[in-house]
Amino acid sequence: xxxxxxxxxxxxxxxxxxxxxxxxxxxxxxxxxxxxxxxxxxxxxxxxxxxxxxxxxxxxxxxxxxxxxxxxxxxxxxxxxxxxxxxxxxxxxxxxxxxxxxxxxxxxxxxxxxxxxxxxxxxxxxxxxxxxxxxxxxxxxxxxxxxxxxxxxxxxxxxxxxxxxxxxxxxxxxxxxxxxxxxxxxxxxxxxxxxxxxxxxxxxxxxxxxxxxxxxxxxxxxxxxxxxxxxxxxxxxxxxxxxxxxxxxxxxxxxxxxxxxxxxxxxxxxxxxxxxxxxxxxxxxxxxxxxxxxxxxxxxxxxxxxxxxxxxxxxxxxxxxxxxxxxxxxxxxxxxxxxxxxxxxxxxxxxxxxxxxxxxxxxxxxxxxxxxxxxxxxxxxxxxxxxxxxxxxxxxxxxxxxxxxxxxxxxxxxxxxxxxxxxxxxx
RNA sequence: GGUGGAGUAGCCAAGCGGUCAACGGCAACAGACUGUAAAUCUGUCGGCUCCGGCCUUCGAAGGUUCGAAUCCUUCCUCCACCA
Numbered sequence: 064x065x066x067x068x069x070x071x072x073x074x075x076x077x078x079x080x081x082x083x084x085x086x087x088x089x090x091x092x093x094x095x096x097x098x099x100x101x102x103x104x105x106x107x108x109x110x111x112x113x114x115x116x117x118x119x120x121x122x123x124x125x126x127x128x129x130x131x132x133x134x135x136x137x138x139x140x141x142x143x144x145x146x147x148x149x150x151x152x153x154x155x156x157x158x159x160x161x162x163x164x165x166x167x168x169x170x171x172x173x174x175x176x177x178x179x180x181x182x183x184x185x186x187x188x189x190x191x192x193x194x195x196x197x198x199x200x201x202x203x204x205x206x207x208x209x210x211x212x213x214x215x216x217x218x219x220x221x222x223x224x225x226x227x228x229x230x231x232x233x234x235x236x237x238x239x240x241x242x243x244x245x246x247x248x249x250x251x252x253x254x255x256x257x258x259x260x261x262x263x264x265x266x267x268x269x270x271x272x273x274x275x276x277x278x279x280x281x282x283x284x285x286x287x288x289x290x291x292x293x294x295x296x297x298x299x300x301x302x303x304x305x306x307x308x309x310x311x312x313x314x315x316x317x318x319x320x321x322x323x324x325x326x327x328x329x330x331x332x333x334x335x336x337x338x339x340x341x342x343x344x345x346x347x348x349x350x351x352x353x354x355x356x357x358x359x360x361x362x363x364x365x366x367x368x369x370x371x372x373x374x375x376x377x378x379x380x381x382x383x384x385x386x387x388x389x390x391x392x393x394x395x396x397x398x399x400x401x402x403x404x405x406x407x408x409x410x411x412x413x414x415x416x417x418x419x420x421x422x423x424x425x426x427x428x429x430x431x432x433x434x435x436x437x438x439x440x441x442x443x444x445x446x447x448x449x450x451x452x453x454x455x456x457x458x459x460x461x462x463x464x465x466x467x468x469x470x471x472x473x474x475x476x477x478x479x480x481x482x483x484x485x486x487x488x489x490x
Numbered sequence: 491g492g493u494g495g496a497g498u499a500g501c502c503a504a505g506c507g508g509u510c511a512a513c514g515g516c517a518a519c520a521g522a523c524u525g526u527a528a529a530u531c532u533g534u535c536g537g538c539u540c541c542g543g544c545c546u547u548c549g550a551a552g553g554u555u556c557g558a559a560u561c562c563u564u565c566c567u568c569c570a571c572c573a
Contacts, residue, residue, distance in 0.1 A: 292528085319526080326527050356525040389526055438539060439519090446533065448520040479519075481526050 071127040078334040080286045082260045088282040099124050099255030100132035105140040105163035109308030110170050112298040120257040120286050130181045133171045137164040137189025145233040146218040147261040170307050188243045204242045207275045216264040237268040244269030245276050254281045292327035307372050314373040315408035318381035321365035326351050329360040337367040394452045394475040410484040422463040431476050431484035450477045
């Protein structure tokens with residue numbers, strides 16, 4: 064399973080995760096174990112599956128015998144990376160960034176392995192950037208860059224052309240990231256930086272600075288932006304980003320996101336998000352051609368990724384619930400445990416019936432969040448898109464009989480083919 | 491600074507005094523067919539609704555008119571060409 068230390072780039076390459084690399088990166092990696100880092104912006108209190116791509120880069124680095132260093136931008140997060148952004152960002156407060164840093168550290172910690180000779184390190188650039196004084200920074204870092212060079216970076220160039228321009232604050236961002244690379248080189252002997260393809264400019268700023276400051280040759284590798292078969296940025300569902308935080312995206316929803324994926328994406332996603340070896344993945348890809356209906360590839364993908372992020376127990380629950388909802392069918396047989404799990408994993412609402420005790424279908428679906436409004440619920444009802452306890456409702460079913468309540472006063476609602484919600488009727 | 495053009499729902503884009511909540515396309519949602527897939531076909535698609543309607547929209551603010559997305563005035567923004 065473990066490959067030799069020289070295989071990192073080859074590993075990324077067959078997985079389709081290698082975009083750009085600095086000259087000499089392969090030779091440097093082949094020469095022996097290195098320490099490589101990747102930064103994560105604390106723009107929210109959770110990473111999402113888009114961030115997971117470069118995190119997987121660190122995981123592969125470690126499995127290939129190198130030391131991964133995960134950096135959380137507690138300092139740079141206070142500035143804002145202009146890369147890939149069309150307009151200036153709203154500054155975040157120190158408290159907000161610190162809370163985000165803490166949450167993201169915990170997520171990174173769950174995926175990386177901290178034991179052994181190549182145990183991962185977790186660092187926060189706020190530790191050195193926040194105490195960095197301006198004069199020192201300008202003399203030691205700023206002096207090594209010409210503005211002419213900085214202006215040529217894509218991230219800056221595109222913003223110069225736009226009406227809103229770019230503030231001096233964000234313009235300086237690349238220098239801070241370059242400073243990080245130099246600092247990590249000095250403190251931890253880091254000689255490699257990984258990042259998404261939009262980070263190339265920032266990464267080369269870092270390799271340049273380390274060369275000038277320490278006379279050392281360090282390297283950068285970027286991973287491609289992940290897109291789906293429809294050509295869209297991967298990781299967005301209709302509900303927004305797919306988060307790694309169980310409070311934002313439940314393990315069930317996370318599992319379902321990968322399970323529901325397009326056949327055409329399955330192979331790419333297996334290569335990107337699982338640690339399965341090449342032969343296994345190719346065998347799974349073959350099953351799509353042979354027996355696509357079994358969706359063996361998607362099932363494996365969803366199970367592997369959910370296990371990686373949420374752990375085995377949560378993955379098992381997600382699979383059980385999925386089986387329950389999509390395979391078996393009769394909600395009346397649901398156990399108390401299953402109902403409790405459902406309440407945690409699918410949208411849940413407690414509703415109070417009207418004074419006369421009648422259960423209004425439209426209000427139920429609207430309250431459960433499965434429809435935007437009662438009007439929207441009505442349209443869905445008329446189109447035959449709603450069901451209760453696995454039984455499709457007709458256009459005339461504007462109220463629900465109380466004798467359909469499951470144990471504990473629950474009703475299992477479904478909108479369309481796969482959106483479930485659970486409500487508990489009070490009293 | 492000058493001249494000309496343009497700003498319409500999530501995006502693109504018609505409309506140029508009433509029949510406009512606004513043609514059409516994309517995206518999205520639902521149904522049929524399937525495999526919790528894709529493609530295809532059908533329907534929905536500003537907000538709310540006691541389904542009778544009600545409310546708010548066509549860059550912004552005023553005005554003309556019985557009536558304006560459509561005409562007028564001022565302002566804002568973008569694009570092109572000229573300086």
